[in-house]
Structures are given as structure tokens and as C-alpha cells.
Amino acid sequence: MPSNKSVSDAPIVQFTNCRILRSHRLQREDLWVREGKILNPEKLFFDEKGSADIQLDCKDSIIAPGFIDVQINGGFGVDFSLATDDFKSGIDLVSQKILSHGVTSFCPTLVTSPPSVYHQVLPQISIRNGGAHGAGILGAHLEGPFISKEKKGAHPEHCLRTFEAGAFQDLLATYGSLDCVRIVTLAPEMKRSSEVIRELTKRGICVSLGHSVANLSQAEEAVQHGATFITHLFNAMLPFHHRDPGIVGLLTSDKIPAGRRVFYGMISDGIHTNPAALRIAHRAHPKGLVLVTDAIAGMGLAPGRHTLGQQVVEIDGLNTYIAGTKTLSGSVATMDTCVRHFQEATGCSVETALEAASLHPAQLLGIEHKKGTLDYDSDADFLMLNDSLYVQATYIAGEEVWRQDALGM
Amino acid sequence: MRLVILEDYDQASEWAAKYICNRIIQFKPSQGRYFTLGLPTGNTPLGCYKKLIEYHKNGDLSFKYVKTFNMDEYVGLPRNHPESYHSYMWNNFFKHIDIDPNNAHILDGNASDLQAECDAFEKKIEEAGGIDLFVGGIGPDGHIAFNEPGSSLSSRTRLKTLAMDTILANAKYFDGDLSKVPTMALTVGVGTVMDAREVMILITGAHKAFALYKAIEEGVNHMWTVSAFQQHPRTIFVCDEDATLELRVKTVKYFKG
Numbered sequence: 001m002p003s004n005k006s007v008s009d010a011p012i013v014q015f016t017n018c019r020i021l022r023s024h025r026l027q028r029e030d031l032w033v034r035e036g037k038i039l040n041p042e043k044l045f046f047d048e049k050g051s052a053d054i055q056l057d058c059k060d061s062i063i064a065p066g067f068i069d070v071q072i073n074g075g076f077g078v079d080f081s082l083a084t085d086d087f088k089s090g091i092d093l094v095s096q097k098i099l100s101h102g103v104t105s106f107c108p109t110l111v112t113s114p115p116s117v118y119h120q121v122l123p124q125i126s127i128r129n130g131g132a133h134g135a136g137i138l139g140a141h142l143e144g145p146f147i148s149k150e151k152k153g154a155h156p157e158h159c160l161r162t163f164e165a166g167a168f169q170d171l172l173a174t175y176g177s178l179d180c181v182r183i184v185t186l187a188p189e190m191k192r193s194s195e196v197i198r199e200l201t202k203r204g205i206c207v208s209l210g211h212s213v214a215n216l217s218q219a220e221e222a223v224q225h226g227a228t229f230i231t232h233l234f235n236a237m238l239p240f241h242h243r244d245p246g247i248v249g250l251l252t253s254d255k256i257p258a259g260r261r262v263f264y265g266m267i268s269d270g271i272h273t274n275p276a277a278l279r280i281a282h283r284a285h286p287k288g289l290v291l292v293t294d295a296i297a298g299m300g301l302a303p304g305r306h307t308l309g310q311q312v313v314e315i316d317g318l319n320t321y322i323a324g325t326k327t328l329s330g331s332v333a334t335m336d337t338c339v340r341h342f343q344e345a346t347g348c349s350v351e352t353a354l355e356a357a358s359l360h361p362a363q364l365l366g367i368e369h370k371k372g373t374l375d376y377d378s379d380a381d382f383l384m385l386n387d388s389l390y391v392q393a394t395y396i397a398g399e400e401v402w403r404q405d406a407l408g409m
Numbered sequence: 410m411r412l413v414i415l416e417d418y419d420q421a422s423e424w425a426a427k428y429i430c431n432r433i434i435q436f437k438p439s440q441g442r443y444f445t446l447g448l449p450t451g452n453t454p455l456g457c458y459k460k461l462i463e464y465h466k467n468g469d470l471s472f473k474y475v476k477t478f479n480m481d482e483y484v485g486l487p488r489n490h491p492e493s494y495h496s497y498m499w500n501n502f503f504k505h506i507d508i509d510p511n512n513a514h515i516l517d518g519n520a521s522d523l524q525a526e527c528d529a530f531e532k533k534i535e536e537a538g539g540i541d542l543f544v545g546g547i548g549p550d551g552h553i554a555f556n557e558p559g560s561s562l563s564s565r566t567r568l569k570t571l572a573m574d575t576i577l578a579n580a581k582y583f584d585g586d587l588s589k590v591p592t593m594a595l596t597v598g599v600g601t602v603m604d605a606r607e608v609m610i611l612i613t614g615a616h617k618a619f620a621l622y623k624a625i626e627e628g629v630n631h632m633w634t635v636s637a638f639q640q641h642p643r644t645i646f647v648c649d650e651d652a653t654l655e656l657r658v659k660t661v662k663y664f665k666g
Contacts, residue, residue, distance in 0.1 A: 030504070042499045046488060049510040 010035045012044070013398065014052035018384070020063045021354055022374050031063055033380045036397030040376040058384055061392060064354040065372050066104025066381035067335045068361035070183060071141055071231070071265055071292035073109045073308060075299035080108045081309035083120035091125065095134030097300060099402040101334040102357075102391040104381035105136040105371060107182050109294075111309045112144030112155035119176040127180050130381065130396040138365060139182025142175060143231060146186040146196075147211035151236040154322050154329030155211065156310040167192040168199040181205055182365065185231040187212035188222035201226030206365060208265075209247055211236040216249040223256055229364055230264035232294055233281055235272055235328070251285040263364040265292040266356075268342040269333030271318055275345035282346045290364055291338045291357040296320060296330030340389045350389065410625065410638070411645040412664035414653055418613045421649045422456025425544070425611055428645070429461060430470050432542055432607075438474035443512065445476045445534075447543030447602065449554075450497045453611050454546060462505040472508040476537050478530070480545060480554035480602075483591035484518040484568065492582045493518070516566070516595040527566040527595055534601070543605035547612050550574060551620040551633030555596035562629070562637045564598030599637045608641055612648040621648060622655035 015031040022029065032039040032052070044050045074080045076097050078090035091108055098106065108125055110118065122140060130136030145161045152160060163170035172178065184200055185208040186193060197207045209222055210231025215238070219227075230237075230247055238246035245252075250262045266289055268278055282289055293299070298306035298315040305314055305323060308330055312323040315332055322329050333341070335357060343353035362372020370378045380398035383391050394402040415421040429446070438444040448454075464470040482494045490496060495515055503513055514533055520526035534540060545553050550572075556564060557572045571579075576590045583589040602608060612621050623633040625646065630636050638644040653661050 041504060042489065042496070045499060045503060045510045045513075046495055046515075051510060 008034065011053040012039065012050065013054045013056060014041070015056050015058050015063065018058035018061050018063045020374050021065065021351055024351055024355065026062060026351055031374060031382070033398035036380055036399075038374055038376055038378050038380050043376075061384040061386065062350070062354075062389075063374065064383050064385060065358040065362075065374055065378075066135075066383055066394065066396065067102045067291075067339070067357040068138070068365075068372060069098070069103045069106040069293050069295075069335050069357075070138075070229075070290065070361050070364065071109050071143070072098070072103075072106050072295045073111060073330050074297040075295050077297055077301055077306070079297040079307050079309065080121070081110045081113050081117060082307060083117045087121060087124050091137070092134060095130070095137065098135050098335070099394045099396075100391065100404075102336045102339075102383045102385070102394060103135050104130055104383075104394060104396050105138050107138050107141040109141040109143055112147065112152070112159045113309050114159050115174050115176070117309075118142070118174060122175060122177050122180065125180045127182075130401070132396075132399065132401045134401075136381070136396065137180075138367070139180050141183040141185070141208075142181055143185040144211065145174065146171065146184075146190060146193075147236075148187040148189065148213050150213050151187070151211045151238075153211060153236040154308060154311055154313070154327055159310065162190055163193075163196055164191045167195045171196055171200075178203060178205065183208055183229065185210040185229075187214060188227065189214040189218045193222065194225045197222055197225040197227055209237075209250075212247060213238055215244050215246055216253065219247045219250050220253055220255040223250060223253075223260070223262055228260065228262060229290075230262065232267050232272065232292065233264040234277055235267070248281075251281060251288065261288055261363070263288045263290050263360060265290050265294075266342070267292060267294045267331055267333070268338045268345065269293075269318055269331045270341050270345075271333075272328060272331060278342070278345050282348065286348075286352065288360070289356045290360045291335065291342055292361075293333055293335050293338055294330045295332060295334070299332040299334065336389065336391050343389065353389065410641075412625065412660075413645060413647045414661065414665055415647070415649055417649050417651075418456055421611065421613050421647050422454075423460050425454075425457045425609060425647045426460030426464065428609065428647075429457070429542065429544065430464050433470065433472075433475060436541065440474065443474050443476045443537065445478065445537050445540045445542075447540045447545070447597070447605055448477050448479050448498070448502075449544055449546045449611070450479065450481070450494045451546050453613055453617075454544065455501060457544075457611060458502045462502070465506045472506045475508060476512040477508065477514060478534055478537075478540060478597075479515040481594050481596040482516040482518040484523065484593040484595060486518060486591050488517075488519065518591075518595055523568045523595060527568065530566050530595075530597075531601065534604075540602075540605035542607045542609060543602050544609050544611065545602060545635075547610055547617055547620050547624065547635045548575070549578075549616055549620055551623050551635050553599060553602060553610070553635045553637075555594045556599050556634040558632045558634070560599060560631060560634050562603075562631055562634065563600040565600050566595065566597045569594055569596050599634050603637060603641055607643040607645075608638055609645045609647060610635060610638065612646060612652045614649070615651040615654050617648075617652050618654040618656075621646070621652050626656060626660060
């Protein structure tokens, strides 16, 4: 029977025969959706005397919130740090293709680039909802150029900058506009970083520490000024040392302001981080772990040479290096691969693995009231997965936007 | 009165569920001709509800043409509180079956005029043609619904203040904090249940044994309100062996036949 028309005409869909991730547990409950949001069926029953219009049998699938990738540099031949004429169609292509990896929202990431690139590219990135056309865009992640020379990794040295002279104004001039920027990665040991961090935080932009040689107290100071994220933990920072743990020490620091949590990105592709290191981080601070792909243009393509901003990278299997070197540069692992690898390497529960790719990034960005969970009234962005955590179908706003076809291709 | 004694809780639950299922099927409910069921809450009927859900999921039983009337609800507890009887019925029964939400009636403990709510409930039962089968439980003090010792045996649906015993017994559902336990409830009266065409009382567990003894081996007495059903033309008491522990061996042998 349809819903009470005085409340809403929209059809109600009830997903049955499934296990949903709610309150940190997989529960045998049905998932109800109306008008793109998760519906409270008890309220529907008693308040509206309504029931489902359509019932879908999910064949015992796991239903989890859609994955959120906060660090993805491109994929399928598209490089977000390249100011091409067809940039817009490039971002559309990636947003559509990653649906099959279970990603329903993402932050297109730009690596260190000359200001001209930012000025051309950023105005072409708009925050938008996902749908059949592709995953939603939450805003850009600008990784650099205000990073350390010693820890530049795959970033081009000639584009690195400081904001010593004009602090925030320098940053603004470099990027051109911060309208659609969601995350900025910088090295906190740089002079005047505290002012910059405070200014960015004031504007609701998430500040992440990375590509840095900061020691622990510099990192803690940055957190006190507002930094809340660490870019790909362990990579491009000083290694953990027992007398100065560096940025890694933030995971167990006692100087984090009350009520705040430091999150940290992890590329769990099996290459960027040794599984033992992954386990150490996870065990030290499980609630802060955010899975990211750090995927580059070559993700989804055959092995060979591809670009990453101003650099050329070489892909061989899951390994991606700056051409002719052994410097890692991004990855080609997909988000669902990362989730599976994370679960295997740590032996954690399915719920924990799924939350690291959904709830935690949502909490990092302060959007957990509408994304990253299957709570009532949140956006109905979710996935159907089998028990081995392979994505079978992707839904955005309650509509199916991708399905694994029967032949498993 | 029939006294049906099953070996244990599970068997008693299954017997009761089968009985309800058969009653509904035999009635052949259809559009405009609904089967009306009175329903309880608490621990005792959980097994019975599970079985009914199983029969529904097997395709053997539909609630499409069934109307339900619950016995009681707390006053002042938010409807979506996990301990409200609305939550109980939704989680343990309604969400698993195909009942029309318009046909599931539970007293509203947050109504602005509580007595009017009770009167309206009696009216709804009357408009539905009365109750075909009222399923109930029994408290350790022999009460049916919230008709605690001293309740009139001719009482109707009304507001009741809960006895201290009941509040203490309920504290475990409210984190052991007495101040959180509701002190009042809306309940169908003994008279309301007596009006049903058939009554089935579920009684399981040794802690209910004394109440069962008082209910069927002693006289009709407002201190043990379930005893009123000795005067109902069609009552079945369904119990497990433990619940018969305070009965005379003679009584048990008689009913086991």
C-alpha cells in the first residue's frame, strides 16, 4: 500500500533479505528508501500507516554505505592535475567508472602543480550530487604545493612553494579560488603554517598533514590550530622513531584537543604499506583510519606509462613508480580492492573494513549526518556486496546506478 | 476451560502459534470480513510471535485481513523508545508480516486526553465487531494486561497507575534506574478481554506457577484478575511443565487426560 499522500506521494522501496551495516554491526534488517533517503519504517507504519510500494529481494547480500574516496588523482586515463580542454568530461568519466568500485562520493585530488593548472582546473570542479551519471563530488583535495622538498615523493620539485611571505594570501593566489576545495594537504613545519591552517579551518576546509618532515610537536601544534587529517600515513613523512614519533605519533598523541579526532589516510593496496605497519596503525587508532586509493590516471588501464600531473609514471601490476625510478607515485588499486586487502591484512571484522571506507571519511568531512551511514534520513547511497566484499550493485539516492552483470565482467 | 500442558517453552509457543494460525485460516478472512486478534507483549509471547512469523514467511499464513488490538501501552514514554510497546510490536511482529498498518491498533500513551483515547479504543473494538481471539499473558501477581491486584473484574480500557511490584520488575528494562520507569499505563480492562469470543492465556516458567494455581484452582478473585476467565465460555490456558509446579497433581493429570 502506498504512503499516506498527505505526507509524500513518492514510492517507497523496501530492500529485503539482506544484512545491513547499522550501528557498527551487520544486522538482519530491511532497508527502506523514499525520495533518495533512508526511511524509518517504524515511523512510516505508526505515523503514516504506510507500507512499501516495491519490495526487492537482495538475495542475502550485505548492504553497506557507499564508499567515499578522499584522495583520488584520476583514473581510466584521466589525470585531474592536467588542464586539458576536455577536463570536465574527464572528471565525468572517472566519476562514472568508480561506481563499479563502490565509490559513491569522492574528492578529486590535484597533486603539486603550477598555479596556472589550479586556475584553469579548479573552476571546472563543482560540488555536485551523484546519480546515474556518476559518483558525487564533495570538493577538491589539493595535495601540495606547500609541502616539504625532502618528502616530495612523486611531486615535481620545481612547483613546490612556501607561504612564508604572505601566508594565506599566498595560498589563495596560488590556487586562485577555494570555492570547491574540501581538503588541503600541507607540511606544517613550513613557516606561517599555523595562520594558514587556522584560516583554512575557519573556511570549513579540512587541513591534512603530509609530505612533511615535521616532528611530533610541530604536528600536534598543527592539530591544535585545526588540522584533522594525515595524508597517506607513513608515506612521505619521517618514519616512526621511538624518541620522536613524528606525524605518526599523532595516532596516540595526548595533545589532541578534547572532542576532536585525528583521522589518517591509508593506502591499503598491499604496496604502499607493509601489512604489519597497517596493523600497527589500525590497532593504535582504529577509529581514525580512512581508506583512500590515491589512484592515478593509470588505474583501470593496462600496464605501461601514464601521466601524474607534471610527471610520467610507469605501471607494472599494482606497482606504480615515477618512470625510471623506485619512487612510488599513487596507486592503481580500486577502493573495493583496498577494503578487501585491509580486511585480510588486519583480520578485522567486515563492519570495521566497510566503515573505514564510508563512515570514517564521512566523519572526517563532518558529513556523517547524511553520508557514510545507513541511518534514517541519511542519503540513500549504498552498495550491495557479497560475503567476500565484492561490489554487486551501487545505489545513489536510492536509484541503482551500477550492477555487476550476470557474467561477472 | 482447557488447560493445555506442553513440555517446555518452545513447545508451548509453537502450540499457541499453531492454534492462532489455524483459527485465522479456518475463519477465512477476506475484504470486509476481518479476523480480530487481541495481542500481548512481554517475554512470554516472544516464542509464539516468532512461530507466527515463520508461518507467514513460509507462505502459510497471511495477516492481510487480520485486525489486531494490543492490550496496553505505557503512558508518557516516547513512541519510539526501545521499551515502548509500539517498539516491541514493530520489532517482534509487525515488521515481519503483511499486516495493514491501519489495522494494527495500540493505545497511544502520549494522547492529550488519555481517557478519551481509552474510550476511542473500546469503540474501535466494537466497530471491528469485537475480538475473535484475545491472546494474553499473566503476571507473577496474577494480573492480565495491567489489571493489577484489586482491579475490578468488570473494568474497561482505562488509565492505571502501576503497582510498585510492577515498576520494580520493569526496572531491568530501563537500565535499573527506577526514575526512568513509567508509573502509569493505559490498559484494556478485565471486562474488555472477557468480551472476546475466545481467550487464550500463555503461561510459562516456574515463576508464574503460583499465579496459575491461584488463577485456576482457587475462586474468582479480584486479587488474581486472571481468575475472571473461569467465567468465560471459551478460554484456553497454554502452559509448560514448569508453570504447573504449584498445581495439584490431580489437576495436572486431569487436564493431561
